[in-house]
Amino acid sequence: MRRHSGKLVSAFLVGLSGYTVYAINEARHPVQQKPMDPSKKNLVILGSGWAATSILKDLDTEHFNVTVISPRNYFLFTPLLPSCTVGTIELRSIMQPMRYITRHKSREVNFVEGDCTDISPDKKVVTVQDNSELVGAVSRQSIPYDYLVVAVGAENATFGIPGVRENACFLKEIWDARKIRTKLMDCLETAAFPGQSKEEIERLLHMVVVGGGPTGVEYAAELRDFLVEDLKDWYPDIAGKIKITLIEALPHVLPMFSKQLIQYTEEHFAENKVDIKNNTKVKEVKPREIVVQNAQNEIESIPYGLIVWATGNTARPVVSDLIKKLPQNIQNQRRGLVVDDYLQVKGADGIYALGDCSATKYPPTAQVASRQGKYLSKRFNEIGTITEEASQIGLANENIAEKLSTLEPFEHESLGMLAYIGSDTAIADFPGSVKIGGALTFYFWRSAYLSNLFSLRNKILVASDWIKKTVFGRDIGRE
Amino acid sequence: MRRHSGKLVSAFLVGLSGYTVYAINEARHPVQQKPMDPSKKNLVILGSGWAATSILKDLDTEHFNVTVISPRNYFLFTPLLPSCTVGTIELRSIMQPMRYITRHKSREVNFVEGDCTDISPDKKVVTVQDNSELVGAVSRQSIPYDYLVVAVGAENATFGIPGVRENACFLKEIWDARKIRTKLMDCLETAAFPGQSKEEIERLLHMVVVGGGPTGVEYAAELRDFLVEDLKDWYPDIAGKIKITLIEALPHVLPMFSKQLIQYTEEHFAENKVDIKNNTKVKEVKPREIVVQNAQNEIESIPYGLIVWATGNTARPVVSDLIKKLPQNIQNQRRGLVVDDYLQVKGADGIYALGDCSATKYPPTAQVASRQGKYLSKRFNEIGTITEEASQIGLANENIAEKLSTLEPFEHESLGMLAYIGSDTAIADFPGSVKIGGALTFYFWRSAYLSNLFSLRNKILVASDWIKKTVFGRDIGRE
Numbered sequence: 001m002r003r004h005s006g007k008l009v010s011a012f013l014v015g016l017s018g019y020t021v022y023a024i025n026e027a028r029h030p031v032q033q034k035p036m037d038p039s040k041k042n043l044v045i046l047g048s049g050w051a052a053t054s055i056l057k058d059l060d061t062e063h064f065n066v067t068v069i070s071p072r073n074y075f076l077f078t079p080l081l082p083s084c085t086v087g088t089i090e091l092r093s094i095m096q097p098m099r100y101i102t103r104h105k106s107r108e109v110n111f112v113e114g115d116c117t118d119i120s121p122d123k124k125v126v127t128v129q130d131n132s133e134l135v136g137a138v139s140r141q142s143i144p145y146d147y148l149v150v151a152v153g154a155e156n157a158t159f160g161i162p163g164v165r166e167n168a169c170f171l172k173e174i175w176d177a178r179k180i181r182t183k184l185m186d187c188l189e190t191a192a193f194p195g196q197s198k199e200e201i202e203r204l205l206h207m208v209v210v211g212g213g214p215t216g217v218e219y220a221a222e223l224r225d226f227l228v229e230d231l232k233d234w235y236p237d238i239a240g241k242i243k244i245t246l247i248e249a250l251p252h253v254l255p256m257f258s259k260q261l262i263q264y265t266e267e268h269f270a271e272n273k274v275d276i277k278n279n280t281k282v283k284e285v286k287p288r289e290i291v292v293q294n295a296q297n298e299i300e301s302i303p304y305g306l307i308v309w310a311t312g313n314t315a316r317p318v319v320s321d322l323i324k325k326l327p328q329n330i331q332n333q334r335r336g337l338v339v340d341d342y343l344q345v346k347g348a349d350g351i352y353a354l355g356d357c358s359a360t361k362y363p364p365t366a367q368v369a370s371r372q373g374k375y376l377s378k379r380f381n382e383i384g385t386i387t388e389e390a391s392q393i394g395l396a397n398e399n400i401a402e403k404l405s406t407l408e409p410f411e412h413e414s415l416g417m418l419a420y421i422g423s424d425t426a427i428a429d430f431p432g433s434v435k436i437g438g439a440l441t442f443y444f445w446r447s448a449y450l451s452n453l454f455s456l457r458n459k460i461l462v463a464s465d466w467i468k469k470t471v472f473g474r475d476i477g478r479e
Numbered sequence: 480m481r482r483h484s485g486k487l488v489s490a491f492l493v494g495l496s497g498y499t500v501y502a503i504n505e506a507r508h509p510v511q512q513k514p515m516d517p518s519k520k521n522l523v524i525l526g527s528g529w530a531a532t533s534i535l536k537d538l539d540t541e542h543f544n545v546t547v548i549s550p551r552n553y554f555l556f557t558p559l560l561p562s563c564t565v566g567t568i569e570l571r572s573i574m575q576p577m578r579y580i581t582r583h584k585s586r587e588v589n590f591v592e593g594d595c596t597d598i599s600p601d602k603k604v605v606t607v608q609d610n611s612e613l614v615g616a617v618s619r620q621s622i623p624y625d626y627l628v629v630a631v632g633a634e635n636a637t638f639g640i641p642g643v644r645e646n647a648c649f650l651k652e653i654w655d656a657r658k659i660r661t662k663l664m665d666c667l668e669t670a671a672f673p674g675q676s677k678e679e680i681e682r683l684l685h686m687v688v689v690g691g692g693p694t695g696v697e698y699a700a701e702l703r704d705f706l707v708e709d710l711k712d713w714y715p716d717i718a719g720k721i722k723i724t725l726i727e728a729l730p731h732v733l734p735m736f737s738k739q740l741i742q743y744t745e746e747h748f749a750e751n752k753v754d755i756k757n758n759t760k761v762k763e764v765k766p767r768e769i770v771v772q773n774a775q776n777e778i779e780s781i782p783y784g785l786i787v788w789a790t791g792n793t794a795r796p797v798v799s800d801l802i803k804k805l806p807q808n809i810q811n812q813r814r815g816l817v818v819d820d821y822l823q824v825k826g827a828d829g830i831y832a833l834g835d836c837s838a839t840k841y842p843p844t845a846q847v848a849s850r851q852g853k854y855l856s857k858r859f860n861e862i863g864t865i866t867e868e869a870s871q872i873g874l875a876n877e878n879i880a881e882k883l884s885t886l887e888p889f890e891h892e893s894l895g896m897l898a899y900i901g902s903d904t905a906i907a908d909f910p911g912s913v914k915i916g917g918a919l920t921f922y923f924w925r926s927a928y929l930s931n932l933f934s935l936r937n938k939i940l941v942a943s944d945w946i947k948k949t950v951f952g953r954d955i956g957r958e
Contacts, residue, residue, distance in 0.1 A: 028952050029712055073668055074956035090571060095956040099713040113668035113957070130672055132957075134665040134784075137679040138672060174958045186613040189552055189592035193609055193617060200616040233508055234578040305613075457951045464943065472936045473507050477553035477574040478592070478611075479653045 023456060030103040036065045037107070041387070043380065044126060044143060046116045046318075047151035048072050048098050050366045051355030053454070054373025055149060055380070061107035063384025067143060069112045069128050070152075073098050076174060077453055079366060080462065082218040082420075084177040085308075086184070086226035087474035091174050093461035096454040112143070116152065119322045121348045124148075147350050147383075149376065150322070150337060154313035154356040154364065163285035168309035171215055180308060184223075185478035187305040188231070191238050203303035205242045208290055210282055211310035212246055212253030214419045217265065219308055220246050220274050221422030228423075230473045245275045245302070247292065252278055254427075256363065257417060261427045264437045268421050285309075313364055319357045322348075333359035341409030343376055352376060362412055375410045382407055418445050502935060509582040515544040516586070520866070522859065523605060523622060525595045525797075526630035527551050527577050529845045530834030532933070533852025534628060534859070540586040542863025546622060548591045548607050549631075552577050555653060556932055558845060559941065561697040561899075563656040564787075565663070565705035566953035570653050572940035575933040591622070595631065598801045600827045603627075626829050626862075628855065629801070629816060633792035633835040633843065642764035647788035650694055659787060663702075664957035666784040667710070670717050682782035684721045687769060689761055690789035691725055691732030693898045696744065698787055699725050699753050700901030707902075709952045724754045724781070726771065731757055733906075735842065736896060740906045743916045747900050764788075792843055798836045801827075812838035820888030822855055831855060841891055854889045861886055897924050 041064055045052050048070035056068065077094035084091050102109035118127040126148065130139040156172060158164040169183065170176045184207070190196070191204040207223055209216045223244055231239040246253065246269070252262045253276060269276055279295035289303045315323070315336055323331045326347040331338050336359035338346045343358070345351040354376060355369030362368040383404060390400045416430035418441075426445035427437040436444075446466070453459045520543055524531050527549035535547065556573035563570050581588035597606040605627065609618040635651060637643040648662065649655045663686070669675070670683040686702055688695045702723055710718040725732065725748070731741045732755060748755055758774035768782045794802070794815055802810045806826040810817050815838035817825045822837070824830040833855060834848035841847040862883060869879045895909035897920075905924035906916040915923075925945070932938045 024950060032715075072957075073664070074958070087571075090569065091958065092566075092569060092954060092956070095954065095958065097713070097955045099955060103713060103715075110673070111671070112673060114672065128673075130669060132665050132669070134662060134669055136669040136672055136675050136683055138674045138676070139669075141673045143673065183613060185552070186611050190609060190611070190613055190615040190618075192590070193593065193615060194589070194591060194607075194620045194622065195617045196615050197617070204615055234576070234582060236511075236582075460951075461947070464947075468940070468943075471503060472939075475571060475574065476576045476578060477571070478551075479553070479570065479574065 020456070027100070027104075027455065027457065033103070033105065033109075034107040036110070038065075040065050041146035042067065042144060043147045043149070044069065044145035045149045045151060046070070046126070047149075047153060047355070047357075048075050049151060049153045049355060050075075050078075050369035051151035051153075051373045051376075052149070053096075053098075053101060054370040055151070055377045056101050056105070056109070056373075058374060058377035058381070059105070060381045060384060061105040061109060063388060064107075064147070064380070065110075066102075066105070066107070067110040067112060067145075068098060068102060069114060069116050069126065069143070070098065071113065071115045071131065072173075073111065073113045075101070075454060077458065078172070079449060079452075081171060081177050082215060082222050085171070085180040085219060086222045087181060088222060088225070088469050089462055089465040091177060093458065093465050094453070095174070096458055100455065100457075112141075114139075114141075116318055119148065119150070119318060119325075119351075121322070121325055121351060124350065145350070147380070148352065150319065150345070150351060150353040150357055151355050151369070151373070152316055152318060152357050154319075154336070155316050156309060157312040157314040158309070159311070161282055161284060163287075164282075164309055167285045167287050168210070168307045171219060171308055171310050180306070182478055183306050185476060188235055188238065188476075189478060191241075191305070192235065199303075201238065201241060202243075203288060204305035205238060206302070206304045207242065207244045208302065208304045208307045209244070209246045209310065210290075210307065211312070212248030212250070212255075212276070212278070213310060213312070214254065214417070216246060216248075216308070216310040217253055218420050219310065220244055220269070221420055224272055224274055224422045226474055230476065233473075234476050243275065244273070245277060247277045247280045247282060247290075249281050250278065254419065257419070257427065257429045258435050261429055261435050261437055265419075265421050265427060268423075268425060268437075272422055274422070313356055315357065322351075335359050342379065342407065343372060343410055367415060368412060371412050372410060379407060418448055420445055499935070506579070506583070506934065506936065512582070512584065512588075513586040515589070517544075519544050520625035521546065521623060522626045522628070523548065523624040524628040524630060525549070525605070526628075526632060526834070527554050528630065528632045528834065529554075529557075529848035530630035530632075530852045530855075531628070532575075532577075532580060533849040534630070534856045535580050535584070535588070535852075537853060537856035537860070538584070539860045539863060540584040540588060542867060543626070543859070544586070544589075545581075545584070546589040546591060546624075547577060547581060548593060548595050548605065548622070549577065550592065550594045550610065551652075552590065552592045554580070554933060556937065557651070558928060558931075560650060560656050561694060561701050564650070564659040564698060565701045566660065567701060567704070567948050568941055568944045570656060572937065572944050573932070574653070575937055579934065579936075591620075593618075593620075595797055598627065598629070598797060598804075598830075600801070600804055600830060603829065624829070626859070627831065629798065629824070629830060629832040629836055630834050630848070630852070631795055631797060631836050633798075633815070634795050635788060636791040636793040637788070638790070640761055640763060642766075643761075643788055646764045646766050647689070647786045650698060650787055650789050659785070661957055662785050664955060667714055667717065667955075668957060670720075670784070671714065678782075680717060680720060681722075682767060683784035684717060685781070685783045686721065686723045687781065687783040687786045688723070688725045688789065689769075689786065690791070691727030691729070691734075691755070691757070692789060692791070693733065693896070695725060695727075695787070695789040696732055697899050698789065699723055699748070700899050703751055703753055703901045705953055709955065712952075713955050722754065723752070724756060726756045726759045726761060726769075728760050729757065733898065736898070736906065736908045737914050740908055740914050740916055744898075744900050744906060747902075747904060747916075751901055753901070792835055794836065801830075814838050821858065821886065822851060822889055846894060847891060850891050851889060858886060897927055899924055 043064040083089040114128040284291040337353040354372035426442040522543040562568040593607040763770040816832040833851035905921040
């Protein structure tokens with residue numbers, strides 16, 4: 001009996017490793033794809049974030065000639081970006097090149113690296129511009145569409161506060177995380193420069209985070225971990241002088257979480273000497289100090305070394321421009337495109353919008369964008385099938401439109417929210433009454449993030465980064 | 480008997496893992512160090528490369544107050560830099576932060592991140608300037624020395640050829656490798672931009688390497704591996720159009736290797752479609768084309784997408800300046816500081832030089848720099864011991880000088896040379912008659928590089944990068 005179960009386990013393990021090798025190898029070596037078919041409709045997808053990749057994943061390219069346009073040729077797993085700012089995870093581990101996705105579709109998908117600078121809803125054409133450092137003889141092109149999916153995300157909001165763009169670091173893209181990592185180490189090395197005064201050392205070692213949402217909170221948590229777990233060993237003279245301050249304009253951080261978890265987080269931060277300044281409004285960011293109106297309504301000037309700005313979103317120029325081109329009585333939201341229940345942009349023909357560039361009742365989260373993408377891929381698969389069937393039996397366009405309208409509208413119920421708050425502690429807020437926080441939640445946080453990573457490759461890379469960090473610590477090279 | 484040997488193996492494995500855990504943990508958590516001692520002499524080391532770290536490794540800080548000055552707060556394992564340009568290895572894996580070394584010395588070592596901009600041999604003072612993006616109130620400082628070690632390395636030589644600095648990428652530092660990686664992917668994405676002409680695609684996909692030394696050869700080899708092993712899968716339409724050209728002014732590449740290995744390499748490159756242009760002199764590097772005088776003495780203009788310049792060294796400004804301050808009849812070499820057999824700079828008091836910034840009969844390689852560093856650390860340990868003993872028994876200075884002169888001069892015999900030439904093939908040239916090349920030599924190359932890496936951490940990181948690359952391939956995200 002024991003021998004039998006041993007054999008069974010061995011057989012299972014051999015099978016599992018065999019499958020893993022097969023899966024990785026298949027992912028690495030895509031097969032030849034069908035060429036584009038001029039008889040099919042052109043579907044253009046703008047973006048390479050949560051929404052865009054989620055559509056691509058489930059879209060049946062049988063029905064469309066698909067073009068994807070994005071200035072970044074990779075998908076970025078943004079929830080782990082705060083971990084990259086201190087080297088808990090390496091940036092490459094949370095990148096998934098777009099061609100790893102497009103090359104696995106049954107029909108060729110055209111990926112264009114460039115910024116979509118203009119959408120013409122009348123001519124049904126988008127303009128793409130190569131804004132990278134290296135450009136070729138042709139760097140601007142018009143691309144026609146039958147269906148257009150706008151999934152370009154949003155920009156960092158600065159609320160018109162002077163000096164933010166010039167002096168603060170954002171935390172949205174690869175280069176943001178790298179800039180923070182370099183600047184953070186530069187603050188430490190500059191503070192260690194011989195002859196630096198006490199006040200200047202204090203200023204350089206004051207790390208300020210503006211915005212008490214999940215990004216700001218997780219960044220503050222990672223920074224504090226880096227300080228305790230690594231910097232104390234390598235900068236014994238100055239690590240003790242590092243101060244972390246989190247500034248939030250509202251009465252509490254993480255306003256989307258339940259009260260008890262907010263309190264838990266604020267207490268946890270207080271214990272770990274991360275100073276939370278609630279009810280504090282930023283008035284100006286100067287090169288070496290930030291001017292705020294504090295909870296007592298006094299104007300205060302706080303010297304800082306590094307400032308990370310993680311407050312919220314505003315529409316990208318291409319989206320604002322499109323909004324202006326559409327009927328103003330329908331498109332009346334500055335934050336994004338107003339869509340119907342099927343994610344179709346109101347007042348436009350054949351344009352869909354989802355994720356952070358759309359204005360819906362849902363919060364601008366990765367979860368919502370990804371769900372909307374999944375919904376839209378299903379919808380396009382249905383549109384494709386219906387149109388194809390209709391053209392085979394010679395159905396008129398009105399009847400197609402009628403058939404389409406019977407499709408289900410988009411509905412979303414939150415799966416819950418998670419946030420890492422430092423020292424191997426996380427909080428989780430599920431719909432209903434389940435609110436948990438602590439060390440066990442941290443392992444749940446890790447496994448939830450891990451299982452949501454795009455590919456087996458990303459999962460293994462992130463897991464090995466976590467092991468690496470645990471064994472060797474984070475590295476302190478300023479590169 | 481079988482049971483016994485099984486137990487022995489288990490005991491050995493447990494012991495080994497126990498030791499590994501202990502060693503890693505000890506490396507991560509350095510103990511408290513003795514403070515600086517005003518009665519000791521000040522030893523200032525300029526640099527953080529092969530020479531500087533090699534001195535630090537074996538130096539007994541009992542005898543000196545040591546200050547290390549370098550614009551980079553890490554040591555870089557330069558032989559693997561070509562592998563980083565295409566993502567075979569990640570940059571962080573070959574960086575060793577300087578504080579990982581200095582914090583493990585028995586006495587505090589002062590590390591200053593900054594450029595040494597001036598050396599005053601009369602006043603025995605160096606000037607350090609913080610030239611990083613972020614500077615504090617104090618960003619310039621004078622640091623006095625009793626002994627000074629100049630180990631600042633060299634700059635890339637451009638031989639006054641116009642356009643090199645503006646248009647070519649070097650391959651010496653972290654940012655060089657990153658720039659090449661980004662630009663390479665940008666060339667591919669720009670070539671894939673819709674509407675690009677055939678000629679422009681050809682230009683963008685022409686990768687030119689100038690310099691047939693080990694760096695240029697290894698870079699060309701890595702590039703070719705990347706093309707065959709990865710790009711063909713992800714850019715099926717354009718990968719076949721990528722061309723690699725290696726330009727060398729001399730009659731052959733790798734002039735320091737033996738004839739048979741040069742021939743082997745040139746044949747291997749020809750088979751793998753890397754075009755070697757020997758006897759070809761670069762006249763100018765324009766933004767999109769390189770002007771050369773070819774083997775037939777004709778002037779030719781070659782369009783290119785990316786150009787990597789790996790030709791040779793020239794002295795850094797701080798070294799040239801120091802040379803000018805010393806007696807011109809002794810310091811008569813433009814390439815570096817002339818030193819005596821004990822690596823002491825001729826015509827200066829208490830200044831030592833080694834590695835690429837010194838002018839010796841040895842080639843400017845990592846091997847020589849590292850050996851010189853080891854020698855100098857031994858010498859300083861002796862100087863320290865002798866001076867200390869002398870001061871205890873009240874010996875006069877002349878007698879100390881006399882005692883010192885009996886120390887052995889520096890001698891070096893080459894351990895051999897290695898180079899990777901692509902498709903899992905390497906060449907090795909040992910002193911005497913052992914000249915080998917092929918797949919087995921590749922494994923020798925790997926193990927030699929691995930065993931020369933600074934720390935257990937670096938060794939494990941590089942080994943895991945190699946595994947990662949073998950399993951998942953290199954990633955193609957342009958970041």
